[in-house]
Amino acid sequence: MSVPLLLEPRTRDTTDALAARLSARIARLLRRSLHIRHLDAGSCNGCDWEIQTLLGPVYDIQRLGIDIVASPRHADMLLVTGSVTRNLERAARATYEAMPQPGLVVAVGACACGGGVLHGSYCTAGGVNNVLPVDVYIPGCPPRPHALLHGLLVALDRLDPRIAAANVTVDVPQP
Numbered sequence: 001m002s003v004p005l006l007l008e009p010r011t012r013d014t015t016d017a018l019a020a021r022l023s024a025r026i027a028r029l030l031r032r033s034l035h036i037r038h039l040d041a042g043s044c045n046g047c048d049w050e051i052q053t054l055l056g057p058v059y060d061i062q063r064l065g066i067d068i069v070a071s072p073r074h075a076d077m078l079l080v081t082g083s084v085t086r087n088l089e090r091a092a093r094a095t096y097e098a099m100p101q102p103g104l105v106v107a108v109g110a111c112a113c114g115g116g117v118l119h120g121s122y123c124t125a126g127g128v129n130n131v132l133p134v135d136v137y138i139p140g141c142p143p144r145p146h147a148l149l150h151g152l153l154v155a156l157d158r159l160d161p162r163i164a165a166a167n168v169t170v171d172v173p174q175p
């Protein structure tokens with residue numbers, strides 16, 4: 001299992017530069033599309049709004065081949081927000097198990113990274129890594145959309161060796 005990576009919330013890349021790198025990496029690794037299942041595991045919705053911002057006209061991640069999907073069975077990545085309440089712990093595990101492998105888990109926000117304001121509370125698991133194997137942490141309360149894009153890029157780096165290990169060949173159709 002790879003060692004989880006704690007991301008710096010800032011990157012010097014402009015949004016356009018990040019978008020170009022993301023698009024190229026998605027094309028190479030995933031045949032031009034990255035499907036994400038967003039899992040709210042008990043957030044205050046602050047992080048969720050930042051994720052929704054990525055779908056708006058400013059960031060418009062769908063132009064890069066990224067889509068938020070309704071089912072984990074269609075997902076390459078779980079984007080988890082919230083510190084994982086006890087009520088949602090079982091659902092979080094079931095969602096992960098339904099995702100095809102090799103899949104990625106990204107913890108978004110301080111709550112998902114380590115429990116945040118609910119750290120130590122009886123009612124949460126205290127962070128996603130206590131329930132699921134996290135590949136990348138994106139800190140912030142909430143993290144900005146720019147940091148989310150950077151996190152997606154770093155997460156895809158984690159997928160590269162797994163695809164190689166699984167001996168999966170991805171044919172990218174030529175335009």
Ligand code: SF4
Binds near residue numbers: 109110116142
């Ligand atoms: S990290 Fe901050 S914005 Fe995100 S769910 Fe926790 S309290 Fe809300």
